[in-house]
Amino acid sequence: xxxxxxxxxxxxxxMTGKQIEEIHKASMEILSDxxxxxxxxxAAEIFSASGADVTKIKSSDPPACLIKIPEKLxxxxxxSTPKTVKLGARNKDNTLVMHGDEPRVYFIxxxxxxxxxxxxxQTYAKRSDPGIEIRLPEFTPRRGTVADxxxxxxxxxxxxxxxxxxxxVNIQDKDITDDNKDxxxxxxxxxxxxxxxxxxxxxxxxxxxxxxxASLIAGGKEQLKKNPIISFITCLVKSPLxxxxxxxxxxxxxxxxxxxxxxxSSPQAGTTAPIKEAGIIxxxxxxxxxxxxxxxxxxxxxxxxxxxxxxxxxxxxxGDSYGSVETSQYNIDCTQMARFYKIPNYSTAGVCDSKVPGxxxxxxxxxxxxLVTLSGPQYLHCAYGLLDCNSVFCLPxxxxxxxxxxxxxxxxxSPQIDKMEITETLEQIRKVxxxxxxxxxxxxxxxxxxxxxxxxxxxEGDGKSDNVFLLVYKRMNELLERPVNHIDQxxxxxxxxxxxxxxxxxxxxxxxx
Amino acid sequence: MSExxxxxxxxxxxxxxKTKDDEGIDEELSGTPGVEELTRSAxxxxxxxxxxxxxxxxxxxxxxxxxxxxxxxxxxxxxxSAEAVSAGMDILKPLFEASNIETxxxxxxxxxxxxxxxxxxxxxxxxxxxxxxxxEDLGIDVPTKKIxxxxxxxxxxxxxxxxxxxxxxxxxGEIIDALKEAGLRDKVKVIVGGAAVSEEYAREIGxxxxxxxxxxxxxxxxxxxxxx
Numbered sequence: 001x002x003x004x005x006x007x008x009x010x011x012x013x014x015m016t017g018k019q020i021e022e023i024h025k026a027s028m029e030i031l032s033d034x035x036x037x038x039x040x041x042x043a044a045e046i047f048s049a050s051g052a053d054v055t056k057i058k059s060s061d062p063p064a065c066l067i068k069i070p071e072k073l074x075x076x077x078x079x080s081t082p083k084t085v086k087l088g089a090r091n092k093d094n095t096l097v098m099h100g101d102e103p104r105v106y107f108i109x110x111x112x113x114x115x116x117x118x119x120x121x122q123t124y125a126k127r128s129d130p131g132i133e134i135r136l137p138e139f140t141p142r143r144g145t146v147a148d149x150x151x152x153x154x155x156x157x158x159x160x161x162x163x164x165x166x167x168x169v170n171i172q173d174k175d176i177t178d179d180n181k182d183x184x185x186x187x188x189x190x191x192x193x194x195x196x197x198x199x200x201x202x203x204x205x206x207x208x209x210x211x212x213x214a215s216l217i218a219g220g221k222e223q224l225k226k227n228p229i230i231s232f233i234t235c236l237v238k239s240p241l242x243x244x245x246x247x248x249x250x251x252x253x254x255x256x257x258x259x260x261x262x263x264x265s266s267p268q269a270g271t272t273a274p275i276k277e278a279g280i281i282x283x284x285x286x287x288x289x290x291x292x293x294x295x296x297x298x299x300x301x302x303x304x305x306x307x308x309x310x311x312x313x314x315x316x317x318x319g320d321s322y323g324s325v326e327t328s329q330y331n332i333d334c335t336q337m338a339r340f341y342k343i344p345n346y347s348t349a350g351v352c353d354s355k356v357p358g359x360x361x362x363x364x365x366x367x368x369x370x371l372v373t374l375s376g377p378q379y380l381h382c383a384y385g386l387l388d389c390n391s392v393f394c395l396p397x398x399x400x401x402x403x404x405x406x407x408x409x410x411x412x413x414s415p416q417i418d419k420m421e422i423t424e425t426l427e428q429i430r431k432v433x434x435x436x437x438x439x440x441x442x443x444x445x446x447x448x449x450x451x452x453x454x455x456x457x458x459x460e461g462d463g464k465s466d467n468v469f470l471l472v473y474k475r476m477n478e479l480l481e482r483p484v485n486h487i488d489q490x491x492x493x494x495x496x497x498x499x500x501x502x503x504x505x506x507x508x509x510x511x512x513x
Numbered sequence: 514m515s516e517x518x519x520x521x522x523x524x525x526x527x528x529x530x531k532t533k534d535d536e537g538i539d540e541e542l543s544g545t546p547g548v549e550e551l552t553r554s555a556x557x558x559x560x561x562x563x564x565x566x567x568x569x570x571x572x573x574x575x576x577x578x579x580x581x582x583x584x585x586x587x588x589x590x591x592x593x594s595a596e597a598v599s600a601g602m603d604i605l606k607p608l609f610e611a612s613n614i615e616t617x618x619x620x621x622x623x624x625x626x627x628x629x630x631x632x633x634x635x636x637x638x639x640x641x642x643x644x645x646x647x648x649e650d651l652g653i654d655v656p657t658k659k660i661x662x663x664x665x666x667x668x669x670x671x672x673x674x675x676x677x678x679x680x681x682x683x684x685x686g687e688i689i690d691a692l693k694e695a696g697l698r699d700k701v702k703v704i705v706g707g708a709a710v711s712e713e714y715a716r717e718i719g720x721x722x723x724x725x726x727x728x729x730x731x732x733x734x735x736x737x738x739x740x741x
Contacts, residue, residue, distance in 0.1 A: 436650075437635040442596070444589040445529065446536055 002086075002097040003163050005106040006409045011339075011376035014332050020340050023333070026282035027289060028071045035068035036241045036290055040248035043067075043294055050297050062245070074289050077296035083342045085260055085303045087164060087379075088227035090217060091194035091485070095227070096164055096379070098305075100342035103376020107405050109156050109384040109398065110166030112200065116144040117356070117387065117394035121473060137469045139356050141392065144169035146176065146188050146503065148393075151480065152385070153192035155395055158479040161405035162384060164196040165189055166233070168393045173503075180501030182206035183213060186230060187495065187506055190217060191487050198231045198262070204250050206501075211257060213499045216491055224259075231260035233307065233346070236294070237287040239267030243294075251291065255298040262346045262379075263291030264307025268320060269330065271313050277326070281333045284310050288334075292343065305379060307346040308334030311389075314353070320389045322351035323364035331368070332375040339376070347377030350401060355388040357397040357469065366404055373408050396472045399479065403458050410454045515558040519569045522551045522601070526573025527580075529593025531600045538590075548597040552604045562605050562612040566645075570598045574643055591727075592636060595643020602642065616647045617738060621669040623651040623660055625688065628681035633707060633726075637673065640727035646671075646734065657684060661691045664701050671734055674720075676707040685710070686718035702737055704730065 015023070037057065038044045044065040048054040053068040087096040096106050118140040126132040152168040167189055176184060181202045189197040190213075201207055210230070218224040234251040238244045254261045265287035267273035273280040288306050295304035310330035314321040321327065331347050338345030349372035352364035369382055382405070385398030432440050447453060458475070461467035487495070489509045496507050504510060528537035530547035537543075546554065548570075555565045577594040580586035602616075609616070622638050624631050631653045638648045651663060664672060672692075676682040685705050692698045702721040705714075706729075715723035721737075724730040 437631075437639075439632065439635060441589050441592050441636075442535075445538065445593060448587060448589060449538065 001093060002095040003093070003106065005096070005104045005163055006373070006412045007414075008103040008105060008374060008376040008412055009414055011103040011335075012332065012371070012374040013336055014329060014375075015336050020336055023278070023282050023285055023337060024340065026278070027286035028074065030241070030282060030286035031069040031074060031290060032071065033068065034241065035066050036237065036243055036287075038065045038067045038243040038248075039063075039245040040243050040252075041065075042252055043243050043248045046252070046294065046297050067243070069290060069293060073297075074293050077293035078289070078341050078343070080296045080300045081292055081341075081343050082301060082303045083344075085305060085344045085378075086228065087196040087198070087231055087260055088218070088224075088229045089164075089194060089196045090190065090229055090487070092227065094163070094195045096196055098344035098378035100306075100344045100378070101339060102378070103339070104378060105373055105376060105380050106163035106378060107161050107373075107384075108164040108166055108198070108379055108381050109152075109162060109168050110198070110381045111351075111383065111386065111390050112167055112170045113386065113391050113393040114144060114170050114172070115141045115388075115392040116148045116169050117141050117392050117397075119394065119396055119473060121470060134465070135470055137357070137396075137473065139394070143172040144393065145173045146171040146184055146506065149185065149188040150192045150506075152393065152395060152398070153189045153197075154484050155398060155476060155479045156384065157193040157195060157484055158482050159384065159398065159402040161402050161409060162195070162398075164198065164379070165193045166381060167197070167199040168385060168398075175503060178203050179206070180503070183209050183499055183501045184503055184506065186210050186213060187499075187502055190214070190229065191492075191506065191508070192484050194485050196231070197229065198233055200233050200235075201250050201254075204246070204253060207250070207253055207257075209499050209501070211259065213495055216495050216498065217487055228260050231262070233262040233264055234291075235264050235266060235307075236291050237263075237265045239265060239272035239287060240283060241287060241290075243290070248294070251295065252298050255295045255302045255304065258299060258302050260303040260305065261295065262305045262307035263288055263295060264309055264346060265291070266309035266311065269310065269312045269326065270315075271318055273310070275313075277329060277333065280310055280330055281337070284308055284330070284334060285337050289341075304343075305346050306334070306338035306341065306343045308338070309348045309381075310334060311351075321353055322348075322368075322389050323353035323360075325367070327351075328368040328371045331372045331377070335372070335375040335377040344378040346379045346381060347372055347375075348381050348383070349373065350382040350384070351386050351389060353389060355392065357387065357394055357400060357472075361387060361397065362400070362404075365401065369401075369404055370408055373412070396469065396476050399472050399476045400459070400468070406458075407454065416452075515554075515560065518551055518555045518558060518560060519564065521546070522548060522555065522565065522569030523573040523576070525551060526570055526594050526597050526601075527576050529577075529590055529597055531593075531597040535593075535597075548601045549604065552601040556604070556608075562608050563614060565601070565605060566614070570601050571645070574598050588636070591643070592639050595639045597643075598645075599639065599642035602645070606647075617645040618670040618734065619647045619649070619667075620671040620673055620734070621649045621651060621660075621663060621667065622673040622675070623655040624653040624675045624677075625681055625684035626654055626656050627684065628676050628678055629653045630677035630707075631675070633677075634673070634675040637675070637706065637724070637727040637730050641673075641730060641734070644731045644735075657688050657691050660688055661695050661697065664692065664697050665695060669701060671702045671704060671737070673704045673706070673724075673730065675705075676709060679709045682707065682709045682714065685720065689719050702734075704733060706730070 236251040269280040312326040354361035459471040530537040532547040
């Protein structure tokens with residue numbers, strides 16, 4: 001049985017059917033004029049062989065081509081792209097099954113941040129009355145390590161609402177190089193969570209090592225196809241409209257191997273995309289469709305997901321403003337476009353501008369978490385623990401986010417209103433109005449224990465002060481104390497024998513002996 | 514069979530089952546006798562009133578209190594159990610005098626005039642009954658005169674006044690002043706509560722105590738009893 005996620009009965013839609021058609025037409029026009037600049041020779045050859053208009057750009061350094069993709073090629077690719085994508089997991093109960101036309105949302109962590117925010121709780125005394133003390137968190141940023149990634153995967157394994165794991169932190173240990181980063185990154189994730197693992201690839205040379213490692217864990221190459229415990233995300237199109245050489249190569253190789261991959265684009269409205277909604281949506285849609293088309297030309301029927309990470313620019317710095325309201329609007333629009341094509345959608349929510357956990361982060365995150373969830377994307381990269389746009393990861397924030405998603409999931413439960421319910425309720429009302437107290441309290445108990453009532457906020461304080469962070473910190477440590485179902489010893493031994501570049505300290509069985 | 518009655522009584526208090534028709538927490542108890550039926554059975558089997566109370570009803574309620582403190586039970590559970598105890602006590606009450614048993618005290622409760630809110634008051638009344646107090650509830654929007662007259666005639670040990678609104682809580686002060694005028698102020702302990710009321714306000718109007726909820730009310734009244 002796959003994970004349930006949450007089915008959004010009536011998804012929120014910003015755009016009308018007519019507006020969706022307009023965006024679709026505009027994207028088709030963009031793909032044929034101006035088309036895309038392509039820095040990948042292989043991609044240009046694939047497009048050329050498939051009937052796209054490919055011309056060399058004479059003045060370009062590095063060499064590039066202009067690719068004009070005809071509508072027919074795109075529509076054909078949309079047709080052949082799987083409308084259902086299965087993402088497997090070490091624990092098969094954590095499998096995710098996504099249907100492009102079904103607004104069932106899975107909540108996923110991510111993305112890869114450079115900074116890990118350490119948290120310590122400090123005690124401060126009141127200056128005018130030193131007897132009065134308060135405890136507050138102190139945040140210290142530092143570069144992320146493979147141990148941090150293990151801890152993040154460990155805690156995320158135990159977060160109830162988190163359905164899948166996108167690596168959360170860039171591993172920057174001294175002994176991590178471009179040649180061993182991918183295997184260590186994937187191993188750290190896979191060994192500490194039994195949920196689905198998605199990540200980007202740093203070095204294409206490492207792709208087969210990563211796939212072989214996943215095959216060993218899944219029980220063989222065929223088993224990996226049936227139960228793809230890993231998937232990839234590639235940003236092959238750089239906005240505006242440019243196929244990047246290295247990520248396009250990576251994307252092509254992943255598609256050749258038939259493993260699930262997200263064709264993602266992340267334009268910024270105002271700088272790398274038009275500032276107005278119609279413009280950024282038409283462009284990102286064209287960019288994602290270009291990626292999907294390439295994937296289908298490489299390997300018809302390979303599972304490619306519609307990946308949308310649009311964002312608005314901050315007007316003060318021209319940096320990303322994930323906390324802006326428009327960013328949520330763009331993501332909802334993209335979800336509608338993906339559903340229009342019936343292709344499972346990787347969407348984005350919960351990324352905030354705030355640099356530390358607190359009121360700003362909660363407000364920014366909750367707004368986009370609620371709004372984008374309501375639109376029903378299948379694979380919602382809702383960035384558990386992410387702060388400062390895409391650059392900081394904070395584990396207690398991930399624990400806080402889990403509580404938000406519990407509330408969102410609860411809210412989205414279908415209403416239970418049927419004949420039986422009404423009959424029972426009418427009987428109850430008639431009985432209660434005849435009692436002297438006229439209270440329904442005696443009917444609460446059964447309902448209270450049935451699990452259909454929402455719980456109180458799990459980090460509620462004592463009423464005198466806001467203790468949220470202290471309680472979250474405690475909860476985080478409790479989750480770290482909980483055991484994780486690691487990869488078994490025999491498989492771990494094979495992985496360390498057959499996959500080069502793994503750091504010996506990641507072998508928990510060697511550490512124990 | 515008769516030796517099972519007291520443990521069953523205790524268990525049914527914990528389950529909050531007043532009668533056989535109540536659901537309780539464990540489904541398998543459905544249809545089996547509740548506190549009312551078991552109290553009657555106990556009397557029919559000549560179990561002394563004191564034993565019914567001290568070995569069945571009270572220990573059951575103590576367990577409920579422990580479970581509440583451990584966050585295993587919630588207020589609806591406490592209320593269900595308190596109602597069950599209260600139902601048992603109502604059956605036993607006519608036999609108190611013959612058994613030489615005294616209740617913990619008599620409490621009169623009322624929502625003051627121009628205020629029709631009574632959820633909190635009803636909860637407090639139920640919990641006090643469950644804790645062994647004899648409670649008379651005069652209802653909502655009760656005129657000051659009626660309350661004073663009641664105190665004069667019935668001489669309760671405690672008077673519990675409730676008000677939800679800032680516009681109606683002033684009548685609590687009016688009642689206390691009227692009790693003074695009638696020479697009754699030292700005959701009854703006045704306890705006030707309700708959303709608008711505070712400890713400070715209780716002091717201001719000369720009440721004996723402010724209680725934040727039903728549990729506080731039990732603690733406060735038990736405290737007054739001990740201090741006697």
